[in-house]
Amino acid sequence: MTAYSILDLVPVVDGGTVPQALANAAALAAHAESLGFTRFWVAEHHGMKGIASAATSVVIGHIAAATKTIRVGAGGIMLPNHAPLVIAEQFGTLDALHPGRIDLGLGRAPSSDQRVAHAIRRTLDSDPNAFVRDVVELQSYFADDGRTGISATPGAGADVQLYILGSSLYGAQVAALLGLPYAFASHFAPQMLDEALHVYRSSFKPSAVLDKPHVMAAMNIIAADSDEEAEYLASSIQQSFVGLRTGNPRQMQPPVEGYKASLPPHIVSMLDELLSCSAIGSLDTVKRGVAKFIDRTQADEIIVACSMFDHEKRERSLSLTAQTFNSL
Template sequence: MNTNKLSQTRISVLDLAIVRDGGTPSETFKNSVDLAQQLEKWGYYRFWLAEHHNMPGIASSATSILIAHIAAATTTLRVGSGGIMLPNHTPLIIAEQFGTLATLFPNRIDLGLGRAPGTDQFTASALRRDEHAAMEFPANVQELQLYLSEGNKNGRVRAIPGEGLNIPIWILGSSTDSAYLAASLGLPYAFASHFAPSQLHTAIAIYRNNFKPSDQLKQPYVIACVNVIAADTDQEAQRLATSFKKLFLGIITGNRQQLKEPVDPDDNFMDPMEEAALQQMIAYTFIGGPEKLKKELEQFLEQTKVDELMVATAVYEHEARLHSYEILGQLKNGLL
């Protein structure tokens, strides 16, 4: 096994802008800025935010605005969407928004696109989302590409700013449908294995086997997103992870809650049936001290051969979350 895989792989962050129990969106945004600034020092590559709506525990609903806020507070980190839920918007609006972002922050903006609503069906309707919008996703991606291209300068409808800026477009997915689309368009592909692990290997194989080179990308490029909770010891990491596990269990049961304070895990922490269901959802979750974490992440990278690792870390205390990312950065940089 190549024991240097972690040091050779780009590591990035998916920030869900989680509002913890007893916290506020204002606190969340301040913490996100602080995190992004620290990640820049630790050598992380990009910082993505995800569009969600009607979720008391997630504050990234106005994703483009939050991307601008983070980009303005950093200097080298790539900042983008992981993703923009395109069926909620017209392609022109997104072309203009990201054209504006790319004009303000040249060569630092990524545009990741997903087909899900990022919310429940009632909120999706309130967003004026056509019930067939997801079916039109491939055509809408291509329309967005057109608006961002130099070739549209004679078009009747133009994205200004945006036109000709060559903003990198990513296809996001949690199933094989997105893999086929990313491959056919010759776009980089990011898979949401942090909450949908079952089709990761199949989707990556489909993408790589069907990839067609494009002006944007000549070779396949894959990101896998995973959950990582690191601490100085395995025991402390397991304690911190109780907040994350309760959060995801709420998603499974429909009892969505804000991120709770961690507790000492014991035999009564979680019902065995609930825990079994949870483990299926969070199979690609890495919890532990430096030694355990390095071993397991090296194995994951060797098995998947992904080009980049994206990490989501749901930890209640901001300082503990920073320390988790610091440990991972030190592992990558060979300092641990």
């Protein structure tokens, strides 16, 4: 059976607060744990009013403390924003507090606009080879193999599972070269999904941590008791994508009846492309969509994005999603 997990952006809804968003994330993770989801990831994003997971390692600690068995981690940490030693210390601390449950997905995207990226990094000068070097340096801290001349405390000997994230061929090549599992962000950037998975699998080099390719693929799943209700609930994430792509990101908006039909054709086309790796509908509709996506990707694991305005409806969606995977 294909494993199933969750990617949560810890959404701040219109009229809501960051404390409420963080409380909802912890409750959602506990609910997901009860349903048999494998892992619960949060992502590093900065300068966005509708996302409360910027301090990603802190949020992971909060979620891990609210759960007992589900793996918790980053999907991901944008490594160019950080010194590898600092990330080793942060995730080494998380592993010490919650042993055997911490994942660390690594990406190289800025996770922000240029102005915010400059505020984080102070300089945007970069070496195209720095990401690979930083991943290897991070591995060295966890392995405590002496190659850096520094023993990370905490961090040395930590049992943190590393993943390479990507939405292009670059991440696939890095994951294959280093023999690490690969997670593709097809929930918002599906264009190169098939080619990237081919590159990863065909170029994969076994490593000490992984003897064969391991693919995670992301998809949006919004499930409800009817197709009509799910389409209505999906209008919140559609509004978020439109706002982001038109330079007007906001807190997550309440659903709007007939929202997509009200948009001009070029925006509808943009949404259809961005959300092409999605299953939105009743249990039967979602089951067909998930089965088709698994058949397409042959993924070892599906990581589910499920952003909604209403927390209870979101929990219901995850319950139906778990039923879907358990019935395949």
